[in-house]
Amino acid sequence: MQMGLKEEKRHSLVKAQLVEIVGEENVDDSTSGRLVYSYDATPNFQALPDFVAAPRNAEEVAALLKRCSEQKIPVYTRGSGTNLCADTCPVQGGVVLLMKHMNRILELDKENLTITVQPGAITKTITDCVEKEDLFYPPDPSSMKISTIGGNLAENSGGLRGLKYGVTKDYVMALQVALPNGALIRTGGKLTKDVAGYDLTRLFVGSEGTLGVITEATLKLIPKPESQKTILALYQDIEAAGRTVSSIIAHKMIPVTLEFLDQDTLRAVEDFAHIGLPTNVKAILLIVQDGPKEIVDRDIKKIAELCRKEQAIDVQLAASDEEAQQLAAARRSALSALARLKPTTILEDATVPRSEIAAMVRAIAEVAKKYRVQISTFGHAGDGNLHPTCLTDARDHEEMKRVEEAFAEIFEKAIALGGTLTGEHGVGVTKAPYLEWKLGADGMAVMRGIKQSIDPQGIMNPGKVFAEKAKERVATEK
Amino acid sequence: MQMGLKEEKRHSLVKAQLVEIVGEENVDDSTSGRLVYSYDATPNFQALPDFVAAPRNAEEVAALLKRCSEQKIPVYTRGSGTNLCADTCPVQGGVVLLMKHMNRILELDKENLTITVQPGAITKTITDCVEKEDLFYPPDPSSMKISTIGGNLAENSGGLRGLKYGVTKDYVMALQVALPNGALIRTGGKLTKDVAGYDLTRLFVGSEGTLGVITEATLKLIPKPESQKTILALYQDIEAAGRTVSSIIAHKMIPVTLEFLDQDTLRAVEDFAHIGLPTNVKAILLIVQDGPKEIVDRDIKKIAELCRKEQAIDVQLAASDEEAQQLAAARRSALSALARLKPTTILEDATVPRSEIAAMVRAIAEVAKKYRVQISTFGHAGDGNLHPTCLTDARDHEEMKRVEEAFAEIFEKAIALGGTLTGEHGVGVTKAPYLEWKLGADGMAVMRGIKQSIDPQGIMNPGKVFAEKAKERVATEK
Structure with a gap:
């Protein structure tokens, strides 16, 4: 990327201003420095910022924002860049604001x-x-x-x-x-x-x-809860796992964790973690309860009974705290485990009311079949927050188009079931075109009004949350 | 209040529009009808609305707001009017929007x-x-x-x-x-x-x-929690009661209720409720824990020990559910009980971090003495939310001025202790002039921007939250 003389002059001017605020050692406009912050954990998004600036305190942040507002320079605040909606990708150039010094x-x-x-x-x-x-x-x-x-x-x-x-x-x-x-x-x-x-x-x-x-x-x-116990319930019937989730809550128990993993995810995680997860079943629920010991014992016993009643083929209690921690760590590694299988992994987080979990898991499988794409599903079943995860290859443009269409249909289905586009990952760039499906044009207008009132120059993370144009809705039956 | 010909014409026009939206039977502009909704539970605030309108559904509400926006007519939404900051008082005339039909x-x-x-x-x-x-x-x-x-x-x-x-x-x-x-x-x-x-x-x-x-x-x-138990701890030393609150939390127990009542409040409540509350002590803590039976028993035992350790002169366990409910009802009646003693009762809700409860109770007593006003204190000690309550007479203008000054100093003290003007009653008219003390001019500007973006004509509950002019700060030592 060559800069003209005029751009070069402006670049130097902005750099001098940034240096004045955060100090020479905290402004980086080298190609390698900018490259490092050109992407985050979201596949397929990359853009070079003009500067990476690392303020040392709140006053420096405020001064920097003021300067950037005056000159309409985009600012992207960045922590570790683990987000999955391209929220820290500097899509319109400008300054990546790195919070590494403010970590106390x-x-x-x-x-x-x-x-x-x-x-x-x-x-x-x-x-x-x-x-x-x-x-x-x-x-x-x-x-x-x-x-x-x-x-x-x-x-x-x-x-x-x-x-x-x-x-x-x-x-x-x-x-x-x-x-x-x-x-x-x-x-x-x-x-x-x-x-x-x-x-x-x-x-x-x-x-x-x-x-x-x-x-x-x-x-x-x-x-801190006094104690905690973990069980695994194994299923050959995905719907039965879904019914178990509803049944536990209907019996007035709120476990701390109620995770669902399908067979594809189980196999990938076991290949990655080697902790002896069952891979010959269609799905498992990983259930954790915490609290006073006597209550945890009582709840876990009742929950195990409910799992069996809903056709779990086996219910296993983690024998020790280490085993329980291993299981939790294995679940946390699901994304990394799946990501090893194909060049590109797209992890979504469409979320539905807990009562609609079984319907949503079914809908995801149907959509995957319809668009001939590979989608594994795992996630936080207890709060309806699923992670349909597509294993694909960004270089295969034809398949990527089908992947996009599949996810659009998954989003639409989630909303039709009373759910939302994103339970915990954020809107960012990736879901911005769909946000109006959830909020309506009037809801978007309220958000735009708030944004405009606080950030009239539009410098804060531009290109995120608010799409230029909402995605047209596919007509699906409700 | 006589209307001129022009005003009369406008009144008829607006009335016709309201009738068109909510129906003839749901628009009242009679003097008696308007009088009923001219005040709420806040002492000393009254203003006549021009209309009382009772919409039957959300669509009627939306249509009414649109019309009122077009004509800059103030709208005050009203439920039962129990608020204590004049939030439902129609201070600038216009329409009281009564939600009585939408109660399903x-x-x-x-x-x-x-x-x-x-x-x-x-x-x-x-x-x-x-x-x-x-x-x-x-x-x-x-x-x-x-x-x-x-x-x-x-x-x-x-x-x-x-x-x-x-x-x-x-x-x-x-x-x-x-x-x-x-x-x-x-x-x-x-x-x-x-x-x-x-x-x-x-x-x-x-x-x-x-x-x-x-x-x-x-x-x-x-x-629903499986069980619940209630104890009363009696103190001759207010500071000791404050220390008990901190001690319970420091021992990692979060009771459901942790109420403080001083002697004046106790006497007023006992005179009102006749349930045998102790009136010869300086203060009591009313403590409730709920949850599984074995945990409640364990917590209540530990809490009683902590109370005794902090010099409670007696700790009494409610003998039955009825007795516990009587105690809770008595506490809920505190405002009504105090209100019987003097013509005007001003109940505030300055709130501080829980660690500052004792300091705040002390400060309130000092302020009351300084301004020669009678202030009883009770409230939700566990969450730092106190209710200093002033018994006075609105007709005594000289005393009312001292009451106002006393509360200004109480607000300032609460903020100096890391607290807030209002923990649960709202800003309304009464605390609007003080809000900037808590939020700063920049925080107020953010709120004004949001308000302006959603309600550009300023029709929604005008005169509340945003004061024409912030109150000048009294200089108190921090």
Whole structure:
């Protein structure tokens, strides 16, 4: 990419301004430096930024946003780039704002059960710090070993424990946010109850970097559950697994984790992890309950009975904590395991009400057959959040077209079942054209109005969430 | 109030339009009809609306908002008017939108654990309906016997069970909302996980009727706790009661209810309820734990020990469910009990981090002494949400001025301690001039931008939340 003289001059000018704010050593416009941040975990998206800038504190972030607003320079806030909707891909050039310096844990407040962190802190570092004190931060996205908490906040990440404990936004009490106009605001507090004004905290959480930059967050903690047990239920009938999910909840038990893996996923995970997972069954449920020991024992016994009643061919209790952790680790590795099989792996997260899990699993299989594409399904069955995963090859344009059509139909089906396009991965670039299917033109207009009021120059993560043009709807029977 | 000829003509024109939308029998512009809706539960606020209109469905609400937007006519949505910040007082005239016809429970979904309701449904009717099925809707504002769920949603109401279970917004999964432009949008779904777009659900919840009208809500339910126990801990030292609150949480127990009542409140409640409350102690804590029986027994035993360790002079276990319910009912009657003592009762809800409860109780007593006003304090100690309550007489203007100054100082102190102006009552008219103290000018600007983008004509509950002018800050030492 050659720059003309005029562009070169502008580039130097912008660089000087960035250097002035964050320091020489924290601005990178080398080709190799820019290349590293040209993509994230989403297959098939890449674009070069003009600069990578790494601010050292909130004030630098705010100053940088103000400058970029004045000059309409796009800004993409980036943690570890583990997202799956191209949300950190700098699709319109500009500045990648790297949060690597702002990675400290600022305070663990045991009296108010909160932890205050900077956005670049790694999720796992936070949970480890908390659990040492017998406290608990429940949100556990599969990428938590490398993801940053800032990324989790921007995407409102879910995880395996969402069924019982909710998602990231349920644990955010207060934020400091840098706005495009250069202001630094604080929302919320260490307060269970606070109705002083609109809920700006939850507006910024999950806004995918399109409104501002979270520069500090205070998270809610709860006491660490005293014990936990894990069982595996094996099925030769996928529908029976779906019915079991409904049956457990109908019996007034909310397990912490209720995961579904189909046979393809099981085989891939076993090939990858070698922990003796059953690969000769059509599906398994991985079920975890936590809490006081006597209650966990009671629930697990009842849950095992319900699994058997719904035709599970076997129910196995993890013999030890290590075995339980191995199973959880194996489940977390599903994406990596599947990704080894084909050059391109597309992992989606269409989500439906829990009662529609069986219908959705069936619909995904039908769509895969119709478009002749390979789709494995696993996911958080307890909260209706499935991960249909397509193994394909981005170089095969004809197949990729069929993959796209298949997912469009899966999205439409999820919405028809009262569900949503994305349960935990975010809209980003990949789902932006479909968002209007869920929200309607009037809902989109409300979002656009909010975006415009906070980011009038449109510098915050442009090209994400809001599509130039909504995708036309395929007519499917409802 | 005499109308000129021009005003009369306009009045008739508007009336005809309202009648066209909601029907003749649902528009009232009689003096007596308007008088009934000229005030709410907030002392000292009254203003006559021009019309009272009672729509029958969401489409009528949307049509009415569109018409009122076109003609810049203020609209005040009203449930039972139990709020304490003048939020339903029609301070700028216009239309009171009465939700009395839209009061149905539309669906109880036992598989997905949700209930879908219209805004005019009474909170208690909903909880009764749910508990019959062994399910549980935790938010329990003291006014729940008469408050509407629409009011709870608009104010993001709290209650006695907030410590363990959170507040109204933690139980809202989906909304239908009528917007000022006449659009009807749906947000969320029966989904634990949904990241398709900004969290509009939680933006409308707690927005105090300033953005739109909630016309339907889907609420999250949980299994009903199996059992519950209640204890009273009696103190001659208020600080010791405060320390007990911190100590219980520090020992990793989260009771469902942890209420504080000072001696003045105890005496007033006992005079009102006659259930044998101790009135010769300086303060009590009313503590409830719920859950599986064996865990409740264990927690209550440990909590009683901690109370004694922190110098409680006595700890009493409620002998039966009836006695426990009597205690809860007595606590809920605190406002009514206090209100009998003087012509005017001003109940505030300054909230601080739980660790600052003792400091806040002390500060309230000092402020009361400084301004020579009578302030009793009770409230939800476990979540730092106190209710300093001033017994006064609105006709005594000199005293009222001192009351206002005292509360300004209480607000300032709460914010200095990391707290907020209002934990569960809302901003409304009464706290609008102070809101900037909490949010800062930049936070207010974000809120104004959102308000302007959704309600450009400013018809939705004008005069609330956004003050013409922020109150000047008193300088207090931090």
